[in-house]
Structures are given as structure tokens and as C-alpha cells.
Amino acid sequence: MALTTLRMKPAETFIAYGPPSYRESQKAGDTEAVRDAMERARIIGTEAVESRFARALASPRQLEERMVEFWYNHFNVLAGKGLDRLWIGAYEMDAIRPHVLGKFRDLLGATAKHPAMLFYLDNWQNTAPGTPAARGQFTGLNENYARELMELHTLGVNGGYGQDDVIALARVLTGWGFGGDRDGDATPRLGPMAQRMRDNPNLMRLMAHNARSFKFNADRHDPRDKRFLGQTIKGRDGDAGLAEGEQALDILAHHPATARFISFKLAQFFVADQPRDALVAAMAKTFESSHGDIRAVLQTMIHSADIRDPANFGTRFKTPYQYIVSAVRAADLPVRNVKPLFGTLSLLGQPLYGCQTPDGYKCTEEAWLSPDAVTRRISFAVGLGAGRLALGADPDPKGLNVRRPANAPHVAPRAAAMMLPPAPEQGPAPVPLGRVLDALGDTLSPATLAVVRAAAPQLQAGLLLGSPDFMRC
Amino acid sequence: MASLWNISRRNWLAGASAALVPVGRRAFAADAPEAQGRLIVVFLRGAVDGLNVVVPYGDPDYATARPSIAVLPPGARGGALDLDGHFGLHPALSSVMPMWADKSLAFVHASGSPNNTRSHFDAQDFMETGTPGVKNTADGWMNRLLASLPGDRKPTDAIAFGATLPRILSGPAMVSSVPNGRSASAEIPLDRPVINAAFDKLYTGNDALARAYRDGIAAHKKVLADLRTEAMEADNGAPPPQGFAADAEGLGKLMRQNPDMKLGFFALGGWDTHVNQGAAEGQLAPAR
Secondary structure: OOOOHOOOOOOHHHHHHHOHHHHHHHHHHHHHHHHHHHHHHHHHHHHHHHHHHHHHOOOOHHHHHHHHHHHHOOOOOOOOOHHHHHHHHHHHHHHHHOOOOHHHHHHHHHHHOHHHHHOOHHHHHHOOOOOOOOOOOOOOOOOOHHHHHHHOOOOOOEEEEEHHHHHHHHHHOOOOOEOOOOOOEEEEHHHHHHHHHOOHHHHHHHHHHHHHOOEEOEEEEEEEEEEEEOOOHHHOOOHHHHHHHHHHHHHOOHHHHHHHHHHHHHHHHOOOEEEEHHHHHHHHHHHHHOEEEHHHHHHHHHHOOOHHHOOOOOOOOHHHHHHHHHHHHHOOOOOOOOOHHHHHHHOOOOOOOOOOOOOOOOOOHHHHHHHHHHHHHHHHHHHOOOOOOOOOOOOOOOOOOOOOHHOOOOOHEEEHOOOOOOOOOOOOOOHHHHHHOOOOOOOHHHHHHHHHOOOOOOHHHHHOOHHHHHOOO | OOOHHHHHHHHHHHHOHHHHHHHHHOOOOOOOOOHHOOEEEEEOOOOOOHHHEOOOOOOOHHHOOOOOOOOOOOOOOOOOOEEEOOOOOOOOHHHHHHHHHOOOOOOOOOOOOOOOOHHHHHHHHHHHHHHOOOOOOOHHHHHHHHOOOOOOOOOOOOEEOOOOOOOOOOOOOOOEEEHHHHHHOOHHHHHHHHHHHHHHHHHHOOOOHHHHHHHHHHHHHHHHHHHHHHHHHOOOOHHHOOOOHHHHHHHHHHHOOOOOEEEEEEEEEOOOOOOOOOOOOOOOOOOO
């Protein structure tokens, strides 16, 4: 896997894979060009999924990978929303991964300024009414990002802010957008040039160099003073207006409600659906004293008694993602073709990069345990254990439909066929039981082990991976 | 992938009569469970242009506002099919006219979300959550509806067709999903007695996980058995048809077999037709 699109900047992917201009496609008199561009852009989602699975399955730094799952959900962006199909890969690589164990303020800032987030939650259109650039798509205040920034990313819904604060923060963030090739030109207007640029690598490089991913558009910014969470943010003219947003992010990142909210979510993700208040309080204290050092907060959690408490340890119902990844890791099969994994995740209701709501996928038992979920996990486990998932096959050259995973009805029949165990006389090699046992150590109950050992060899690994013991972590 | 959407839309038009019958005949009534009311929602994703489906040809502003894409009045070549002297139906929908004639079909026009977002994405989200303007609603209105129905909940009370559970039905109340097309009746490993027996031994407890396992197998077997019985009776073993018409037929069978089934859901893409929509023969019309 070369995964070249992951290293491209948002402006580069826009030029290379973005939509042709509306005018040109109209002139050509067909919508084929639009469709072609959509098809071509599938490589970005495909490579993002391949990269995610490759690291999740093979990285020796598994805590980091768990944290990527956690933070991507926390700062969720949907591949299926418009231009975000071009940017999810770069978003994870540039905004999420570098900071998953770093400082919360850095993570917050990186997501706030990434075009993927600016587009997903509409802040790129957030414009102070009456400013010189308030026209067309940029007509007024858009509170979407400001609201989610407090409700979902920092303070939490009960974090002690009101609608006045939402409006103040939206005003602070007016003008936070992404830049195109010319000043005042939003990236979507790059369209007319895209087609010509695409075939000219030199021009493309030049343009990508000049294009700034994040851009503060001072002519859309509200320069007046704001009253935000009881503090005054001094309004600033021109490019200095950017500092207001930085100040607001500082306030949010260091707010006690943020420390509690993030600590609660981390404890819920790692320890228990309903973590003890005392644990959350201890983690929040570390969060505050370390100025949002995520690594330090995790250390407090890992050294707590809660995480080893038998009432918690090994009792959390895995999310579909955790289930799939842990099962393939335990089976220790080489993976070249991620399609069966991507398809199964979609079947299980957790398509990668496919969470529609900005709050990301939940991690609780209530969200994921259902009759359907258990039988489908078992189908996957039996197929995986029998070695029938074609994980070693050549990847489909057409890539994955990450943009609309829920509308890929043809995933189902193939997946179902693949999951049937092989005929006894021939077929793919089943995963040896010993290999899975080595991976799982002493996390299995004697009752489960007895049932597994009594089964036919080609079913043993599947039984183990589909057992109640393995559904939890 | 884009072509799939058009195919599914065309199939819908071809099989429209199968899809619309249950909606018109039996309106759902929450306060009268004994009436066995059912609700089937068919979501046409992509923002259908209602003014070119149910055409207000009698309104002089209609033709004026749409100089190039207005569907012509009844009588003209490619004109609308008259409904009531003021409204007409897009000519491609001629197959549902008999239902209009026998009064089992109705249209609720110009009804939509009060939220004026221009994002199709947000707009359809709001349609599914039932909370226009609020993006964080986690569950769908059909799931909330299901939870509020009287009586005990069974796994097959609500059925969604498709690979994943749609937003509109997601939530705490239990919902079964049935894969599209042929795979609806596809075998899963747990259908094999040896595999089923082994897993039964692993899930013997009375905890939430073991209960979910048993409910899941029961729901799967019921759906499978119903589909197969009907298929054998109706088709004499012929392979089932595919596409939306087939799924609609499948849901109809399941509902006949299960008197308890209350809610059904389909989504059908391909309605984002505002580019080159045309009048009688553009994108909105099916291929001929």
C-alpha cells in the first residue's frame, strides 16, 4: 500500500480529486464528469481505511491506536459530507494522530483549523453580517461549529454555557475558513481550475504550495469585543482577529468543565460505561494540573484501582470496531484486502468514517449490544476462524465506497457467502486454535475453553472469537 | 456506484404499486393497537422535487416559474396525469393511477421540515431524527415511536431493509434488519446445526449477552422461515427477483406472516435530480 493520498494536503486532494467546476460540467452538457470525479475520489477513502486498519492491526503501539479511535470519534468528521470525502485521510493524519497522546490544546487547535472540520460543521461559512465579504454563501453567523465545539469537543452539554456564549463564540470564529488560490476565494471556488490543473503536476504543486489549508478571512470577521464565558475577548481588526479564536480555544481547553468531560469520556472508553465519580475527578485533577496533558491523564487512569477492579476488567462490550480489530489481531492473519473488514463494520452499524452525527460513535454496551449484533459478530468470527475472509486476496481495484457505506447492498450477499465455513475436504486453512490461545492468554473462562476444545478443528478458532468472553474487553 | 442509484430508482418506479399498497390501505394508529395498524416508511434519498412529481399544473405560476422544466398539463404530449383538476402526476408514475382511482392513494403536498438548511445532508438527517435544527439527536423518530407502542417488544416488531440500520430506526428499541435482495434469505453459519449447537453451549447464561444471542437466532430463524415459506408457495422455488420491488414484496410477505410486525423501513437513493432534471423525460423520469 503506497497510500499516497494520505500525504497530500487538503488543497492538493481538492485539485486532484475534487469536483469539476459547475460551469464546465454544464457546458459539457452532462453529469458524467461529476460522477467520474466522485469515482476517482474513492481512492482517498479507500486509502484512509487501509491505513487505519494497517496501523490498528499491526502497530506495536496499541494504546496510540486506541486513542486514534477515541479522538477521531470525539472530533468526528463524516466522509459522506460533500468535500470531506477528500479530506478525512489528511484529517486523521495531520489533525488527530500527531496529538492523540499529546496536549489537548494542540489537538483542539489542529481540529479547529482543519478544512475537514471547518467544512463538516460549516464554520467555513461563518461570517459576520455586514462585513465586506458577507455575500453569496457567506451571509451570516453560523453557530454550528461554535455550539459543537463547546457541547461535544470541550465543556460538554452541561458544562455551564448558554446560548449567549454560543453566539459570542460563533462571532469570535467568524472568518475561520480555508483558503483557495486567491485571497477571499473559498476553496470550493477552486473548481473552475481543477480540471486543467489535474493533468499538470507542476501547476498543481505550485498551486498547492500557495494554497493555505486553514485561512483566517479577516474581511468576514466580527471585530467587536465579545463577552464569552464571563470573560472579555477583546475584538481585533484585520489579521489580528485570528488571535480572538486562539484565546477562546485557550479558555475552553483549560476550563474545569472540559477537564471533567474529557476525563469522563476517557474513563468510559477504557474503564466502565458508568465510571466512578472519584476516578473521573482524579483524572480531571491531573488534566487541570498538567494543563491538558493527555498522557498524564491516562497515567492517572491506568494506575487507578478502578481499571483492575474485577467489576470493570474485561466487562466492557466491545464496539464493532474493537471487536473486528481484536479478532483479526488474535487470528494473526496477514491482511492485504481490507474490504471484508470494512464491509463487516458497515454491516455491524459502525462504518469507518461513516458516523453521521458530530458526537461520533458511542462506546457503551447500550449502544451496541443487540440480537442482530451478536449473530452478525458470530458470522464474522466463524468466517475469520475458518480462514474464509479473503483477507490475503488482492484488493479490489475499484476501492471501497467509504462515502456511502450504508448504500452498498452488495456487501451483504458476498460477506454472507464468505462467512460459511469451508467444506471439510478442502478449502482455505482454518486459523489454528493454539495461535488464538497464545494471543488471548488467560482471559478465557474454563467453560468456554472446554466447549472450544471439544469442537471440530476448523470451527475452534471461530468459536473462540465468537464466544461471549471475546465480545468483551 | 452512482449508476446503482439510478437503477434502484428505476426499479422503484417499476415496482411502485407493490410499495404503495400497504401505506394507503392501513394508516397506522398508535391508540388502536388492536387494529393492527402498520407503518411503512419509504425514504427517497436525495431530495425529490415534489412539484414535478405531484404537479400543480392548474396554478398559473407553476409554468411561469419553471419555463424549461415544468411538466405540461394533462392532454399535452408527455403531460401530467390528472388527479383532481388542479394537480397532476408525473407521467412516469402511471402505474399508481389505479390506486388513486380506487382511493387507496393520497399525497400530502408541500409538507416538509421547518428547518431551512440548504444542506441535503442535514435536511435528511432531520427527517430521520424528527428534530429539525438539532444535529445531536442520537435516535430516530421511528425508534422512539416503536418504544412508545403498547405491549411487549419482540425482535421482529420493526424491520429495516438494508446493510445497516438507518438513523430513522436507530435507538434503544430493538429492530431487525434484513439485507437487501437475495441475501435476505441467505444462510448464516448459525443455520448449520453443528455450529449452532456449539455456540448454544457458549451462550447458556441469563446475562444480557446470552439473551441477545438467543433473541438474535430466534429473529433470524423467523425471518428466514417466513421468507422461504412464502417464496416456495409463490415462486415454486424460482430465484427471487432483485431490486426495490423485490424488497418491497419481501417486506409485504414478512408483514403478512407476522401479525405483530409494526414498522417497516426502506431507503431508496437517486432522487437528487436538480441537475438536468428535465420535465417529462429528464433525470426524474425513468429510462424507457
